[in-house]
Amino acid sequence: MNRIALILAVGLCFAVGQALQCYRCDLGIWSLCITSKTTCETDEHCFNGVGNSAVLKIKMKGCLKVSECNKTEDVNFPQTSNTSFYSMTKTCCNTDLCNVAPGLPGASGLSLAAVTISSLLAANFMI
Template sequence: MDLQLSVSLLFILFTAGHSLKCYECLNPAGSCVGQQTETTCPAGSTQCTSTILGAQFGGISSTANSKACAPACLPQSYNVGILRLTTTCCNTDLCNLQDVPEPVATGKSCYYCDAKTCSNTVKCSGIEDRCVNGTGNVAFGLSTVVKGCVSKSLCDAASASGVKTLTCCEGDLCNGAQSVTQSVLFLCCSLLSYFLMH
């Protein structure tokens, strides 16, 4: 009995002082490899994250990467044609060493919107197993239509938070085509600023 108590106390002493270590980086112009630094996460952070954000406007494309500590994390991914984001999560020291790998296509397709129409299609990849259809106010009283591929975790989070303007479906091209009158450029700028600020 004394041996079990001693082992238990020893385990508590060793684990109580351990803080998670993650790589940290924000590179708005490419990879974090070679630019990341080790950091000891603050109390309450139990996850390391890696995120990749890709944007494409006309013939111009850019990719940003970030790595950080997080109090909680769910793997998530979305692709709305001109903007895509994927976040991976892990919970061991320095587990976010590599950038998010390029996801593999799933074979599913969804509609997405550009500045003129919502009848474009995008191929889903990685954990994107749903199509999304939504509207929202982005800035200055303007609203926009959002369509594309999303992961189940994003659909669940939107549903749990009470977002009523977002619906997810599971069939191929199930989010329907329609015309759009507002530019999704405002939405992309909002999402990009959110990504860079967090």
């Protein structure tokens, strides 16, 4: 009986170790997409979403159910209306952190703040 418990314990460790890590960006505009890392559920893959509206290029990243991968959908605004605000194409991949592009790879809020402050200081010294 101890062998069965050991096999189950090893199997559980293997299952926990198989969780897919992805970059997450809830909403990015043009080339700016501030990301963090997230862990997907077992029936999800990483995705990059690119949407085009009349004026903006919208980006998203994260985990997505496999059944919703590689599809384009219209996003209405407000959600209850029939007016399409933009069209979003979500492309999936299934290896850790594979959804790094498009956008700023691995950019965190802190690193973007540091770049912004550095740029402002550099511009201040040039003037």
